[in-house]
Structures are given as structure tokens and as C-alpha cells.
Amino acid sequence: MLQLQQTVLTSVAQGADHRAILDQVCRLAEQLLPNSVGSVMLLDEKDELLNVYAAPNIPPEGVARLNGLRPGPGAGSCGNVLFTAVPQFVSNTFTDPRWEDLRQIAYDFNLCSCWSIPVYSAERKIVGTFALSSFEHRSPSPFHQKLLEIGASIIGIVLARNKVEASLRLFETAIAGSEEGFMVVDTGLHILSVNMTFTRMYGYSAEEVIGQTLPMLRSDEHDETFYSGLWANVRRFGRWQGEVWKRRKNGEVFPEWLNISAVNDTEGTTTHYIATFSDISRRKSTEAQIQYLSSHDALTGLPNRMLFQDRLENAIANAARDHRRVALLDLDLDNFKLLNDSLGHSAGDTLLRAVALRLKGCIPETDSISRLGGDAFLIALTNIDSVDAINHVLIEVLAQVASPLDIDGRPLSLTCSIGVAVYPDDGDQFETLLKRADKAMYHAKEAGRNTYRFFTEQINTDSLAHLRIAHSLRAAVRAREFALHYQPQIDLRTGALVGAEALIRWHHPEEGLVPPNDFIAIAEQTGLIVEIGDWVLREACRQAVAWQRAGLPPLVVAVNISAVQFRRGDFEQSVLTALSESGLAPRFLEIELTESVLLHDMEIMLSLINRLKDLGIKLAIDDFGTGYSSLSYLKKFKVDRLKIDQSFVRDIGRDPEDRAIVSAIVQMARALNLQSLAEGVETPAQLEFLRAQGCDEAQGYLYSKPMPPEAFEVFVRAMGDEVREY
């Protein structure tokens, strides 16, 4: 008996298959009761019928006939064990009423006696029987009863263990195939096991990560405080869950939903952590998409009213802090309904999309546009420090919307009316500003459309003057209302004429002569300066050649160049065209630039200027001393002349600082081998000071105001021989 126990336990310890162990139990019992066969019967899943589970020495036909045995008073020893829940020892199966239903089987297989006792589950429930059937009539001795008891209890243990193992196997299969990632780590955060989903999600094989610690999977999205908080939670509450950004083997960072639970032993000490996790990148991008759709206009992709309002309110809060303004533009397309009805709605949609795109191009990235629905758009201009900045955008928007469109091959032109309300002048709430901008927009419509109106009358008046100039400037370019006046530049040592600065004049048909300071900035804002500047260059070159042809000594003509001319348009080509059209030798053309132009995009400027200088063109720095004065550029750019700004010259007589500045510029120019020219010289005293400092040249009312070409010609001829090329 002891040997039976030992043999079976060894098999259990070695992890042998449970059926093989049950067979072994039967065989060992048979050895201890010669002339008998052992069998194990188990209840089916419904707990109704008994089936043979192990019976190594009962022939298959016998097993087949015993299977499906329904417990009952005549259902043999095993059927009665289940029926009565107590052991059954039948010494004569041929006569005993408990074998009533199985009598034929008893005869056919010569099973003369049969002893059967219950097999219990771990929960003390009868799950089957263990029986010894003999080929002779006999009753069990106490030893045999013990044998049956021990056999049944071993069978119970083996079956229970098998159940646990089976459920473990099931669990493992479930984890391996789970859509969720699964990982077990020890308390030192070493990875002990991972499932297939982990491998798929992270791109690491199990071998690559087992034994490594968890931080290898971290991204840089969270700092140490985040992770220490997370683990503090797990230690305190036994679990943590939340969103964490992790890094795959290929370096990609992705969001996962992570669940960590502590596993404790029976004493409550944590031995392991189990992490389950899923990749939520797709969910997040769907969420982002939903968020996008709910905050944007489907047709144009522009923010909808809700998002726009949010942004405007933010902008107002920032502007309040920085003492700046925010403008709300309420824009309505003129006659859109008419176009939409006549073109069809699909063309109408294309039109709205095209307008949205153009509007986007008129404002900085940081500002917002929204479509309110229909043909109404809102624009928020943030960070505004002057009404001029709003004017600039308004003029640009009117021009952009009005420039011809091609819709499905059809040329179309469209205009819009804009109402403007300004924070803080017109209110500090979105709704108030919107109402006021809307009201102003109706005034723009009433004023004949294709224009804008501010809600506040004063801003309106100033701004409309601006708009008027912008409008008439466009016409002025076409109507050739510009002229150039020339101001002589004189050599201070010899008194000879060395050059002329060309200065633009605008002869407005109604307003008379408009000075450049009143329109150059607007021309720059509208981009018209490119066209105007082209004209100035061509005209100055043409005039210089005309004078030479008329017998005047050759003079260098200086032309002012705006920064916008450099950045927009092809400046180099303009110069080449002006020179070749006129036939002027490049050394008679000087371009005047301010310091800030040179310092912006320095590398690009340098190569452009060098190409022009290689042609022989001269370069003067205008308003010297008022800008950045980063002196290193003077050498880099091969400058010929420094023009001392008239603001320093004006007060030479009164202000010792100005005197010091002028004298320093003159000395520096000399040291660098550059010419110095003082602007705005009005008095002999100023002239004396400049001469004493060694300033090379001067220009100013003392000699002459800028003159029309004919007057300039008379001036030059009057100077006789005193003209030289500098």
C-alpha cells in the first residue's frame, strides 16, 4: 500500500499525465487484489451520467457498455455510490438487487463482485467512483477497504490538480492570444514574461526584453516625477491605470492605456506586478479627428464659430495683459447668393473654398479665420499695436477677394464687405464685438460694397484716408502720376557737384503734391512699391542718360530702394532692365539702402548685393546711425558711401551728442575708406562743422531743394566745371 502511495506520488511529482496516473492507480490496486480489475468512473459535465475514465484492464466493449450509466438503485456498485453517496461493497453481482440493471454485463464479463467508493473533488463534492471488480464472489477485508480509500483519495488529488493545471493552461492560452499586451515584472521591475501582443506592439522579441528593466520602454514624454507618482500609487493602492507614452523598438513613440496590478503572497508582501496594456494611438487619432470635425467647418476646414470664439477670447485675455488691440473682422461676400443660385451649389462651394484659402494667405499663421456658415467669414487679428496694421490686412483682404477667380474654367470676380470692431475700443466680449462688427459690415454694404467700415467713427475716418490713398495709389501707377525730383550732392572740399538723389513725387489729381512720407509706407503695405520702385529705377536711369546726351557732365544718380522691393519681386532683374533699357553705365547708378535691409536675411542679401556691385553699381547706406549699426556688415557689403541721417545734422549747432555722433561717423568712414555724405544741410554753420570734421560730401536745402529735372539741368549748367564723378 505504501508502495502504491509512493509510486503514484512520484508520478505526480514528475508531472506525468493525469490519465496515466489514474491507470497506474488501477493497476497497482489490481496487484494488491489479484483476480480483479480497477476502474475510475466520473460524472459527466451535467452531473447526470457516469462514464469510465480509467480502466486499463476492462476490455473496450465492457467500457462501452458501462459508459452513460445513470445513477440509481439498480445501477451497480458505482451507480449506487452516486445514488446513495456512500461506499458500496457488492459481493455477488449476480444476485444483489443493486446490480439489477447491469446484470447482463456482470454475466458477460464475469464480474462476480464489485466494491466501489466515492471520489471527491477539492470542494468535497462526489465527482466519481473508484471500484475494484473481481472475477470471484468476495467481500472486502479492512485492508482492501483502506486500499480503496487511499486509491480514491489519490484519484481525487490527481483530478483536482489536473483541473487547476487545465485552467492554468487555459489562462495561458487566453493571455498569449489576448488582444491586450501582458507582462509580468518582479519588484525590481525586471521583465519576467510577455505575451505575443507585447511583441507585436513594441517590436521586441520576448528574448530581447526578458531580464531587462521596464524603463527601457519609456519615451521622453514623461519625466521622473510621473513615474515615481505612478509606482507610489501601485504600492499604496495595489494598482494604477492611465495613459502613458511609450517607445517602440523602432523609436516610434505611441500612447498606451496601461493597467498595473501588484501581486501579493499570502502574507501580503508584493512579489510581482502584472501589467496589461493596449495601443491607443488609433483611438486617439480618431478622437482627434472627431475633435477636429466638431470644431471645424466641413466645407472649408476653417475653425467653426465655437473654436473661433475660444481663440478670440484667449487673444483678448493676452491683449489685455500686453495692452494691445484685437480686431474682429466680419466679412460678407457681396452678391454671393446671386452667384450661388446661377452657378449651382457645387460651384458655390468651390468658390467658398477658394475664398477661404485666399483669406488664409492674408493673415499671419497665429491669427484665426472662421466661416460662420453661408458666405460669412470672421477674422481675428491679434497682437495689434496700431490701426495701420489692421488697415494693411483690410486692404490685402479686399484686393485678394477681388482678384479674378477661375471656378470650373469660368472666370469670376467677387468682392466683399467688411465690418471691423476693435478690442478694447468697441468692447471686451466676443458677442459685443461681433454685433458691432456686424453693424459696421452693414455700413460697408450701404457704402456701396467692396469696402470696409470700422464700428468706431474716428478709427473709420483715419483708416478710410488710408484706404483712399491705397486705392488711388493703384490708379496712380496706371495713370503715371509720379515724377522724380533731384537733389544735388556736393563735394565739400572742392564745392563740385558729385551726384543727385532721385526723390519721388506724386501729383495727385485732386490732392495736389503728396509727399513720399505719406504714401511710401502704404505702397509697401500693399506691395505696390515693387511696381513703383521699378518705375523709379527706370526713370532715374533714363534721366541720367538723357542728361548725358544733352551734354551735361556724367553724374551718379542715387535711388532709394525699399526693403519690400528687395523681398518681393525680382530686384536684380529690375536693375538690369533699367540699365539695359536706358544704356546707363552701372557706375552712374547708386542704390540707397537702410541698414535694416542689409541685416535681414544677410546671406541672401550679400550674394545679391555682390552681384550688383560686380556690375559696377554703387552702394550707399541711407539714414546711417539710426538703425542697428552692426558695423561688421560695412566691410562685408563693400559699401561706397555712408549717408549721415539729417536728424544728427539738424542739431549739430545745439547738441554736443549729435556733434560727437557726426564726427564719429565721418572718422569711421574715413578709416574704412568710405565716402561720408551729410544729409539735410541747411546752414553755413552746419557746413562749416562738417567740413572741419572732414566730411566728404553734403546734400541739403543750403544748396538746393529737390528739383524737377528741368530745374536740375539749369542748376548743373550754372555750376559749370564744378561737376565730378565721385
Ligand SMILES: Nc1nc2c(ncn2[C@@H]2O[C@@H]3COP(=O)(O)O[C@H]4[C@@H](O)[C@H](n5cnc6c(=O)[nH]c(N)nc65)O[C@@H]4COP(=O)(O)O[C@H]3[C@H]2O)c(=O)[nH]1
Ligand atoms: N528738412 C530738410 N529735408 C531735406 C533737406 N534736404 C533734403 N531733404 C529731404 O530729406 C529727404 C531725404 O531723403 P531720404 O532720407 O532718403 O527719405 C526719403 C526716402 O526714404 C523716401 N523716398 C523718397 N523717394 C523714394 C523712392 O523713390 N523710393 C523709395 N523707396 N523711397 C523714397 O521718402 C523719404 C522722404 O523723401 P522727401 O520727402 O523727398 O525728403 C527727402 C528730401 O527732400 C534739408 O535740408 N532739410
